[in-house]
Amino acid sequence: MERKTNIHAEDGKQEIMITREFDLPLELLFKAYEDPEIVEQWMGTKVLKLENKKHGAYQFETTDPKGNKHGFNGTIHEFTPNQKITRTFEMENAPFGVQLEFLEFEQLTDGTSKLNMHVIYRSVAVRDQLLKLPFAQGINMAHNRIQEILNKLK
């Protein structure tokens, strides 16, 4: 069965809810968030720091295809294994500011689990801008791909 990711974003609110059911036991789902090596694999990022504890901090760094580095960081406010992570998230050198994330991990059956990710932004405008980011990137990427093809034809 294909499990789908749902995004719940109401108009005029500065929050979203991301939910997903996994074909994985709860412990394995949580481990994917806890273990820096595994985080690197599925997030496609380098983990510079990941302190899984109250008052801990984390720092990620991704490299885009052009070789530019982008930093992400945050502070961990709550870390309860197999249950919950509360943390902040901030894109460095971006105008969006910090967002607050509540991650709740839930066991469904022995072999399945669920993640609820409640994200709160500073304003409705910031939320909407961030939601549109992958949409804008999709169009830009398409532009670039077309440009690449045209260059090859020249």
Next chain:
Amino acid sequence: MNLRRDVFQAIADPTRRAILLLVAAQSMTAGAIASNFDTARPTVSKHLQILTECELLEQEYNGREVYYHFNPKKMKEIANFIEPFRKMWDDRFNKLETIMKKYKSKK
């Protein structure tokens, strides 16, 4: 060359957007569509192929003629700007699931 076709690639091109506007007003043959552009006929055919692969256009055979229809359902998908955001997370979570399944079987 086999490119992954998606609706965002389809609407990124100004000629393709113009084709969509034309066909949305009225179903047309490839020839009739091409006559609206200065672009070479094979280029227009290529655009039609891409739009059809993305399901923004549908082909209907009428004798020897092929008519292109506009598919509003697919266009609605584009209007839903949250879809790429959802897909980004869906891709990530799919990857997480695959990695952890392998991790489990390794143990």
